[in-house]
Amino acid sequence: MTNPIQEQTLRRVAEVFDKQVPFHNLLGLDIKRYDLDGVEVVINMKPELIGNIHQQILHGGVTATVLDVVGGLTVFAGLVASREDWSIEDLQSRLQTLGTIDLRVDYLRPGRGMQFTGTGTVIRAGNRVSVCRMELHNEQGSHIAFGTGTYMVG
């Protein structure tokens, strides 16, 4: 179960990442779902995101961006879920320190499709550092890329 502080924090973070990050707006990145179980980040193909005009595929930098955002939001959800007695101030302070330390992207297939969805799973949950594995699929369920990211969470 989610308590009100956890719920309010995740809703607020989702709003910020959905509406108030200029680069997310430029790309059209959409935080479709965000709760204690994780996140679903969606991006619709549009001409400006293309990396290869002959093949009409997503630029690898867009893939990396989505996976990085998924990883950060997933480990932050894991941190929020790890305790029930967080204060809003504590969580805001943790959000300030949230940052990517390193990111690996494995490109599996050309980024063909109309809509891409990124999801993730925390594989190491720490009080300071967490590690996440991420995936990007297109609307037909093809795996486009995997990611592995190490994040500062405190």
Place this chain on the structure above:
Amino acid sequence: MTNPIQEQTLRRVAEVFDKQVPFHNLLGLDIKRYDLDGVEVVINMKPELIGNIHQQILHGGVTATVLDVVGGLTVFAGLVASREDWSIEDLQSRLQTLGTIDLRVDYLRPGRGMQFTGTGTVIRAGNRVSVCRMELHNEQGSHIAFGTGTYMVG
């Protein structure tokens, strides 16, 4: 020394990456220099590239994008430099297969600055697969990020 086919190929590739990749245009990515020794990719800060409005820093996805482009162009320059008897057709065919297999980004400092420059060095030069190390600096010479990428080149 660069022979005419090598020179013409790199000039054409630079033009394509500079002007005809929609996502590069969206970001404002500029191929400042491209020759047999490598590449210099420049990006100027602009509001749309910001990842954190409070800190006014470059989004990590922009960093990953620049490093990935630098890596791909650097290993391709290395391939072009590896033989003097390339035909234009061979090189065009190699360019078609050029692709990122995997990419690691190490984020060292917040992406503060007005202009960011990416450069790279081939660390493993193969006929099928090459590996590159990349760096991103701001206009004051601060290291913003390192990258390591494995690329298909044939």
Place this chain on the structure above:
Amino acid sequence: MTNPIQEQTLRRVAEVFDKQVPFHNLLGLDIKRYDLDGVEVVINMKPELIGNIHQQILHGGVTATVLDVVGGLTVFAGLVASREDWSIEDLQSRLQTLGTIDLRVDYLRPGRGMQFTGTGTVIRAGNRVSVCRMELHNEQGSHIAFGTGTYMVG
């Protein structure tokens, strides 16, 4: 179904990796299962493999070794499985070129336990390069580490 050439090849490779690689003998690495579906590599804890005498845990280099071996054997099984008309000579020649290009290890928990088992899944299957994700668990099912490896297969 496995044809005789596939079967014979995997059995021979398992024997070599199990008995004829000096470093595997030094560590006590055991190829417990090897078929077209993948591999199970087992290592029993022994005093010489310890990395920290106070904590009595497996050295991270042993973890990296097991994951690397698992990745190489898994992508090779995938290559063997990808065609039914391999000749023995073709497969021997492929085995000669089998090599790790890059490897990422994510250390999740201290390597406590009596017996460790490594398994893997091919995430990108190519004719030249394949990518694998690997896992190491102890005998109680705890995840000790994840790995991601890019391998030359041709």
Place this chain on the structure above:
Amino acid sequence: MTNPIQEQTLRRVAEVFDKQVPFHNLLGLDIKRYDLDGVEVVINMKPELIGNIHQQILHGGVTATVLDVVGGLTVFAGLVASREDWSIEDLQSRLQTLGTIDLRVDYLRPGRGMQFTGTGTVIRAGNRVSVCRMELHNEQGSHIAFGTGTYMVG
């Protein structure tokens, strides 16, 4: 300049890593130099370290082990160097938490040679997490491998 507590700590750590880590003894790993500027880890080729009997080359797991040890010792030296007022107790406590979070190894050339030397450079120095780039060369100066590691330091 090194103060006595820094000097004593590094000398003690070098002794432990040189003599009291069972897996280092098994491999014959030698901490040749360790000071505030970094570390030099040396390993001599011997039959038990071979990964491929036909090619007589170092097993990739040995390479990963040396690079991981180099990374850990390098970031710890950086931590010790970062303050002059460490107490011995503080440093011992930091040493207890020292651990690899993730490691990337890029295999550049087959591990041919009689003696291999690993060195490293801190690329991100933090109070909790540090990142290091490592290199392995043989006695003729050939680059065998590069590494990148993220380490918990507090």
